[in-house]
Amino acid sequence: MLKVYRPVNAKGRRTMRKIDLRSDTVTKPTDAMIRAMAEAEVGDDVYREDPTVNRLEQIAAERLGKEAALFVTSGTQGNQVAVLTHCVNGDEVIAEAESHIFYYEGGAMSALAGVQTRTLAGVRGALRGEDVEKAIRSTTNIHFPRTKLICLENTHNRAGGAVVTPEQMKSVYDIGQKHGIPVHLDGARLFNAAASLGVDVRELSQYTTTIQICLSKGLSAPVGSILAGSKDFIEEARWWRKKLGGGLRQVGYLAAPGILALTEMTERLVEDHDRAKQLAEGFRKLSLEVEPVETNIVLVKTDSINQTAVDFLKLLAEQGVFAVDFDEYVIRFTTHRHISEDDIQHVLEVVEALITSVSAS
Ligand SMILES: Cc1ncc(COP(=O)(O)O)c(C=O)c1O
Structure with missing residues (x-):
């Protein structure tokens, strides 16, 4: 017994x-989040007239050190909009073998963006720059697909919430820069990584081209993620989000707790x-x-x-x-x-x- x-x-x-x-x-959500939802000033976000969403996107972009940001419904939507925006059908994406974007998103990369994934085993979830460089396809051989994206994850879920250090991220980002290939980070729990390292989140996000962070995990917002990157990238991502049915209307009610997630819940x-x-x-x-x-x-x-x-x-x-x-x-x-x-x-x-x-x- x-x-x-x-x-x-x-x-x-x-x-x-x-x-x-x-x-x-x-x-x-916290009590403050529920109050913020009730009091949110809203408008039609498809017309970009929701002041609360606009404020969340601005705060998120600043926090992550990127030019622009987009409020998306979920981490999966943020990751998939990123792949759709970076790639065209038939491109190849390098991702860690147990990364969420490959392992847990229902095969969406191939189903939606029509890309194929080249998986590499990481060290506690971290890809190594030299392995990534070897996996990048030569552009002169017509048999090969084109490597158009490298995906990282930090913290790495299946590696047990392992933190990928700024040095590890830099080693991959530098290879990407050398070959003109963008790096997308699934940063669903990036603030956990920053908190664990005791660094500002920008120490990590600087080694990314685009980044997705979840507001609805440890940060306690009820819904939503952020996709961040350059202004041009986010314009194109907004179009993809709409195509996926992710253009929402008075969504400031959900963005309001997202603002508190970023400003009050990371510490x-x-x-x-x-x-x-x-x-x-x-x-x-x-x-x-x-x-x-x-x-x-x-x-x-x-x-x-x-x-x-x-x-x-x-x-x-x-x-x-x-x-x-x-x-x-x-x-x-x-x-x-x-x-x-x-x-x-x-x-x-x-x-x-x-x-x-x-x-x-
Ligand atoms: C590392 C990682 N990326 C992405 C996601 C997807 O987030 P969502 O459930 O909001 O689609 C999760 C969800 O658990 C995750 O752990």
């Missing part, structure tokens, strides 16, 4: 405490990183193998306890703890604004009790 702590509600009944570590996307990400480290340390004390933790993602192996990720997740869910499977024997836990130190302690107690229970059975 599991002996895990179960709080008692006002009526004296045991209640299931729910701790959701599936993703930082589960974060709800606190270090708290999520501390909780992730606390969780990883606790797992290690329970003799579980854990990938190095740099930001808010913890990857834990379950083979040592003879449990597949899916089976162990079922046991966790019965105790009110939720995470996701990342591989047959790997579980991903993601910390965020709604996870307290006490929640982490509780998760560790649940995991300890479950390990005892499965090893006894």
Whole structure:
């Protein structure tokens, strides 16, 4: 029988405490965000008449050190609009083998932009400049497609929230510059990378041609991403966004919390990183193998306890703890604004009790 702590509600009944570590996307808007939504000044953004969207795009461009920015519905839309804007059918895109844009976007690069992807294995998610240079196609051989884009991801999700350093990004960007190939960064969690390194986000974004950042993950906005780049690029991207049905009208109601995401929520990400480290340390004390933790993602192996990720997740869910499977024997836990130190302690107690229970059975 599991002996895990179960709080008692006002009526004296045991209640299931729910701790959701599936993703930082589960974060709800702050009270200030909800107030900002209610009070937002809006207009028709397809006519570029929404002052709140215009302000968000201006703030985002400045924050990322780019000329212009575009509010898009999601990280996936931002990445795909970028590929559509940079490439034409038949072009080749270099991407890390486990990058989100390749692994988790439903094959959209090939389905929508008609490009093919050349994947390269990274080092904890980071592509190496020399590998990228070798993969760039010669333009003189008529058998080859043309390499038209290099994609990076920072932090790297499947590498466990790994941070790609400015030096690693520069090594790829310099190769891109040398060959006239733009670099698009999937920076869904770029502010986590900057917080972990203790640098301004521009230290990283300077080594990109275009960049997508998510407002709706650890930054807690309910919806949306930003795509940033040169003025000309963003004009063309606006056209692609419209073609994809992403031209929205009084969308300032959603841009308003996005402004607070960028101006008030980036500093606190270090708290999520501390909780992730606390969780990883606790797992290690329970003799579980854990990938190095740099930001808010913890990857834990379950083979040592003879449990597949899916089976162990079922046991966790019965105790009110939720995470996701990342591989047959790997579980991903993601910390965020709604996870307290006490929640982490509780998760560790649940995991300890479950390990005892499965090893006894
Ligand atoms: C690294 C990365 N890129 C892009 C995305 C896509 O974002 P969205 O879910 O807003 O489409 C995600 C979502 O989890 C992500 O982790």
